[in-house]
Amino acid sequence: MPHISPVLWQFLVKWMTNFALFPPEASRIAPQMDALYFFMVLVSLIGLTIVILLLTSFSILYSKKRHPVAVQVEGSTLLEATWTIVPLGLFLVMFVWGALIYFRVYTPPANAMNIYVVGKQWMWKAEHPGGQHEINSLHVPAGRAVQLTLISQDVFHSFSIPAFRVKREAIPGRYTTVWFEATTPGTYHLFCTQYCGTEHSHMIGDVVVLSPDDYKKWLASSTSGASLAQNGERLFASLSCNACHNTRPDARGPNLANVYGSKLRLSNGQTIVADEAYLRSAILNPSQNVMQGYAPIMPTYQGQVSEDGVIALVEYIKNLNSDYRVQQTTNTTELLPTNEGKAAPAGQKATGSTPAGQGMVKQ
């Protein structure tokens, strides 16, 4: 049989072995979203069947041969009300069900572990709190809520993991978040789904879900020697931020310890909560974010600090409690001494860092 047409045969074999209608379900939310998807497919199939049945049966019953003279019918309020109210009702069910899932996907639980992801033409850079960073791959533990805080360094990108059924736009100048809890260890596709220029279709990578033990090993073997917050601390010092933001009573800038999450009064009278977005904005656009009681003397760091650098600074400020030293973050406790020269495991793109200069834009 194969000799009839090897090409066609190969194609058929490929089809039989590769054919899938649905991607794998590898996150907590995936089966929930699929349940809604199946419900909608079912409703659509029923709707389509009704339309096709109506069209074919009327076509047969009332073809000119069988039914030479048409009988005029004006309309029917009852029928029309039916096909207004029934679809509306079904659509509203989908709306509510969909909204419940939507809120779940975009409302991270409080205990989620945060990973920063920076998109740029044409790669994804992930910054783990323990200082590990990787390009076009993302290692996450199974069974633990992981929040991604995304930002783009240039154009719109979109971070999509079909097997998790989650996707979030990475926007220039703004943090967005999404979260998931991976369930099944394995390697899954990571796509950029927002068209972003020449190499858009190559802005892809792997999401590697590891069992908690494997994840610990991965963290240890990919460490760069300093946590993200420690990198931020070095950057903080090298940019001389501490010249004004310090604990001295005559400091020209506000003390940043415990500032994260607190309510601030700005000089324009606004009260805001100091979240990541505010901290980022205060570094890059200080004149818009002056705290009450302080002079607007801070220069902008726009163009001097890359998005990765801002992330390190934000992470540093988030972890400041009493003095200007980094408090130990959860993941730094897992840090092991770096073993210079040890080759990184295959397929893993974690890179070492140049601590103090990292995150600064080279002028």
Place this chain on the structure above:
Amino acid sequence: MNYLSKENGLLSWLLTGDHKRIAILYLISISFFFFIGGALAGLIRLELLTPQSDLMATDTYNKVFSMHGIIMIFFFLVPSVPATLGNFFIPMMLGAKDLALPKINLLSWYLYIAAGILALYAMITGGVDTGWTFTTPLSTHYVNTNVITTGIAIFIAGFSSIFTGLNFIVTIHKMRAPGMTWFRMPLFVWAHYATSILMVLGTPVLAIALVLVVLERTVGIGVFDPAKGGDPLLFQHLFWFYSHPAVYIMILPGMGVINEVISTFSRKRVFGYTAVAFSSVAIAVFGFFVWAHHMFIMGISNYSVLVFSLLTMLVAVPSAIKIFNWAFTLYKGSITFETPMIYSFGFMGLFTIGGLTGVFLGTSGTDIHLTETYFIVAHFHFVMVGGMLMAFLAGLHFWWPKMTGRMYPEKISQFAAVVTFIGFNFTFFPQFILGMLGMPRRYASYPQEFQVLNVFSTAGATILGVGYLLPVLYLTWSLKYGEIAGSNPWQATGLEWQTQSPPLTENFVEIPIMDHEVYDYEWLERQKEKEVASVR
């Protein structure tokens, strides 16, 4: 003597004020652009035959899909039915001699042509690779292609469409024949009234958005630039404020065609005329308040997502009403299956799928997974190609005898309609599955496992291409060799059929008086009896 033979020479066409001649000018121009857009689609499908990007460089691929979208949307779909069939038949259906503003009508065609030439010039001199969506800051700061030229081309094309819409609104308000009340207007006219509102109110917003993109590229005003305090998302709000209603600009006139065809070939008045008329207006009104459903994953507030998702559900309902009303128009009719009817059946099936899959995207939860994938591509093509193009071909065949005075060959065109339907499903149905599997749109290369479905899609596109080439051949043939049509070959009730084919330049010998309901087949019978009696 008719509108075609009254004057001869190129100038008599280029300086005409006759809505029918302008419609023919439009028909030739949009067909030209359709085949350019179609050739680009062919290139896309060829590239996607294999997972690697091997037929062309990724930059070229990006330009090809961008130009495919820009040409098909702004130079084919938006003007398709309104500027050709609408232009030709709205005055005739209302019993008028012409549109209210004939010179504006001609100007609209010239703007369209100027815009088209500019777009082609941009394409030949390097193209544009922003996608048809011109997303900032990609379009303003990161690409080095002919964004400005293309932007200006679309800006000009927008005015062409505003003028058409304006002309229709004035005509429908002011030029109706005696007795032609609003509720005696054919539903084709109602659909165009709704479309015109969208054109006049929506297009300026697109024009503004494009001007801002051009200004940002040239002088860097920074409205969309976060580094200057601008907001890159604002562009998408502005863009979709036009471009979502624009899909209704593209589909509503097609729905208008379907009303006329189904009523004529089942010899029945349209089931629930008022509901269908108001559903067009409802789509136009609700259509303005759903734009942010294109941005569910973009970090807009969760509560605005709730509102836009809910409104999207509401805009889906009038479409459902229409589908069922059309199906019940067949009930107790006396149905024949000429080509326009076959295309209309195709429309109803494909538009039902296109509409229902739109609900998958309007539902916020499933949109997260499906947006920006091939599911979007499939949904959009089901509505635009399966819906609008099928309706356009239905209308073109339906009114061909009136426009040219000749019948098209029935058997081969029925065959072409079936080929189109089959080819279409083969091309676009696999893309729903690809989308669910997560294949992103606008990818020049893709993971191995998506190949089989892409091969199906490309194979289907070949069949579809044949389906579109056939009408070009036999319709051209029919201009000379087609049977003489006579004034009312379908025994349709519209006023456009109560005058000679092709019509006089003035459309009617004397202004008709609308003394009956639209789609009144008994009136038509009485007219025929009267004529027979008067001959005796």
